[in-house]
Amino acid sequence: MSYFSDSLAGAFQLISSFDPAIYKIAFTSVSISLIAALCAACLAIPAGIAFALNTFTGKRFIQHILNTLMAMPTVVIGLLLYGLFSRLGPLGHLELLYTPTAIIIAEALLIFPIMTNLTISAVTSADPRLVPTLISLGAKPISLAIQVAKQMRFAILAAIIAGFGRAIGEVGAAMMLGGNIEGFTRTMTTAIALETSKGEFETGLALGILLLIIAFLVNFILSWLQR
Numbered sequence: 001m002s003y004f005s006d007s008l009a010g011a012f013q014l015i016s017s018f019d020p021a022i023y024k025i026a027f028t029s030v031s032i033s034l035i036a037a038l039c040a041a042c043l044a045i046p047a048g049i050a051f052a053l054n055t056f057t058g059k060r061f062i063q064h065i066l067n068t069l070m071a072m073p074t075v076v077i078g079l080l081l082y083g084l085f086s087r088l089g090p091l092g093h094l095e096l097l098y099t100p101t102a103i104i105i106a107e108a109l110l111i112f113p114i115m116t117n118l119t120i121s122a123v124t125s126a127d128p129r130l131v132p133t134l135i136s137l138g139a140k141p142i143s144l145a146i147q148v149a150k151q152m153r154f155a156i157l158a159a160i161i162a163g164f165g166r167a168i169g170e171v172g173a174a175m176m177l178g179g180n181i182e183g184f185t186r187t188m189t190t191a192i193a194l195e196t197s198k199g200e201f202e203t204g205l206a207l208g209i210l211l212l213i214i215a216f217l218v219n220f221i222l223s224w225l226q227r
Contacts, residue, residue, distance in 0.1 A: 010202035011209055022203070026210050029168060029187035032100050036107035037164035044112050044163070045156055048119025049145045053131065063120075069113035074106075078173030081106050085177065098179035103187070106173035111163035118162060122155035123148060158225040165218040169211070 014022050051062070083089050085097040096102045126148070134147050149156060171189035178185030180194055188207045195204035 007201045007205055011205035014202065014206040015209060019206070022206055022210070024183060025186055025188055025191045025207060026214075028100075028183075028185070029189070029211075030214070032103050032187060033107060033164055033168040033170075036104045036167045037111065037160055039104065040108040040112045040115055040163055041160045044115035045119050045149065045159070046145070048116040048159075049123055049148055051116070052120045052123035053141075053145065053148065066113045066117050066120075070117060072110075074110055074170050074172035075176065077106055077109055078176035081109075081173065082176050097177065098181060098185060100178070100185055102177040103174050103185060106177050107167040107170055110170060110173065111166050114166055115159045115163045118159035119152075119156055122152045122159065126152055154225050158222050161218055161222050161225070165215060165222070168214060168218075 051059070081102065082097070084091045085094070085102055086092055087097075096105070130148065130151060131144070134144050139147060168187075169189060171187075171193065174180075174185075174187050175190045175193070178187070178190065180186050180190040186194075188211045192204045192207045192211070195201070195207070
């Protein structure tokens with residue numbers, strides 16, 4: 001018990017003293033996840049709105065694919081991208097492996113189906129009079145999608161925040177594609193795994209506390225937006 005309490009005290013000491021190594025890792029993790037969330041949102045939000053507003057052949061099948069992708073293990077995404085980005089892979093010439101860009105791509109792919117499904121749910125659960133009213137007022141497909149997005153802006157923002165929360169807690173693909181390089185691709189989750197394996201429990205615990213604080217803030221904002 002004393003070991004855990006001493007480690008916990010040491011972890012809070014690292015946080016309160018603004019240890020540069022700890023906060024550098026936290027900044028790297030937050031910035032990578034934020035960029036990934038914004039990149040995914042640029043594709044997922046329009047795709048989700050278009051999917052919800054249109055009826056086409058194979059719509060149910062695509063919905064099943066999106067649901068399947070939401071449950072895909074992160075190591076599978078990491079494995080596929082590792083094969084693409086490795087030196088012998090088809091995209092090896094881009095030299096993306098072990099860079100923040102590779103982690104961003106992996107996290108964006110990971111949260112894309114989450115954001116898309118949440119956007120679809122938001123649009124389909126909107127007031128059923130919304131779309132017919134906009135169409136009767138002469139809204140064209142693009143302007144219709146824009147107006148729907150404006151009306152559902154809080155729900156869409158909640159989808160983006162939920163995607164960010166999922167991305168910042170990702171570890172499998174970040175470890176495989178980033179290489180856990182100090183000061184470059186080391187995120188909070190990969191650093192926790194490394195420091196714990198090295199016996200640096202205090203450092204790992206400090207990072208874990210910061211990660212929990214960020215997760216709490218993300219969920220608090222998400223709950224507020226959903227209300």
